[in-house]
Amino acid sequence: MEKINVLGVPIHKINMSEALHKSIEFLKSNEKRVIFTPNSEIIMMAKDDKNLLNAIKEADLIIPDGIGLVLASKILKKPLEERVTGIDLMENILDYCNKSKKSIFILGGKPGVADKALKNISKKYPNIKALGSYHGYFKGHHIGQEGHDEEKSVINLINNLKPDVLFVAFGAPKQELWIQRYKNEINSNIFMGVGGSVDVYAG
Numbered sequence: 750m751e752k753i754n755v756l757g758v759p760i761h762k763i764n765m766s767e768a769l770h771k772s773i774e775f776l777k778s779n780e781k782r783v784i785f786t787p788n789s790e791i792i793m794m795a796k797d798d799k800n801l802l803n804a805i806k807e808a809d810l811i812i813p814d815g816i817g818l819v820l821a822s823k824i825l826k827k828p829l830e831e832r833v834t835g836i837d838l839m840e841n842i843l844d845y846c847n848k849s850k851k852s853i854f855i856l857g858g859k860p861g862v863a864d865k866a867l868k869n870i871s872k873k874y875p876n877i878k879a880l881g882s883y884h885g886y887f888k889g890h891h892i893g894q895e896g897h898d899e900e901k902s903v904i905n906l907i908n909n910l911k912p913d914v915l916f917v918a919f920g921a922p923k924q925e926l927w928i929q930r931y932k933n934e935i936n937s938n939i940f941m942g943v944g945g946s947v948d949v950y951a952g
């Protein structure tokens with residue numbers, strides 16, 4: 750997959766249908782795969798934050814979630830076809846998970862939000878195995894609190910359930926750094942940073 754470089758941050762030069770195709774390919778493999786959805790704000794953050802930049806560089810699918818990126822790509826003479834938003838890709842992945850009876854876990858958001866989002870998703874997509882959720886304010890995912898017992902128990906919970914897709918909604922850069930730090934310890938196929946999308950699903 751071709752990448753473009755916006756202020757030093759790599760973005761895949763893809764449209765929605767290609768992004769979905771890639772995501773399905775990831776789900777069919779047993780490899781751990783990471784999907785991030787940077788917008789212009791995150792690009793600006795990554796420009797000054799080496800850790801975030803490294804986390805983005807290590808991701809397997811980096812979609813252009815911002816009209817600013819589409820404009821930048823035109824200036825760079827490597828035009829992106831369209832904006833591919835995180836929430837649209839999440840919706841398409843959920844639709845595929847419903848058709849193929851895959852399982853999901855939602856991690857993040859204020860207490861109650863991920864649970865509500867999971868219930869709404871289950872209503873819309875009854876064949877998805879909605880394994881569970883946990884809020885995003887547990888102790889451990891803040892810098893300096895790593896390895897806290899609550900974080901360990903969240904990781905154990907997810908590992909016992911083995912979701913095909915783990916949606917992580919801590920906002921940027923927390924979700925990107927957390928996924929990069931823990932993906933090797935967590936039993937999931939796809940790790941996707943989804944930010945505020947979980948609030949949207951919660952309604």
Ligand code: UDP
Pocket residue numbers: 857858859862884885886918919920921923943944945946947948
């Ligand atoms: N969030 C969280 N833990 C935190 C900080 C934020 O779970 O420590 C959640 C917050 O409740 C919200 C989500 O992260 O549901 C995304 O927040 P935001 O809208 O700021 O992110 P964006 O979509 O802009 O990346």
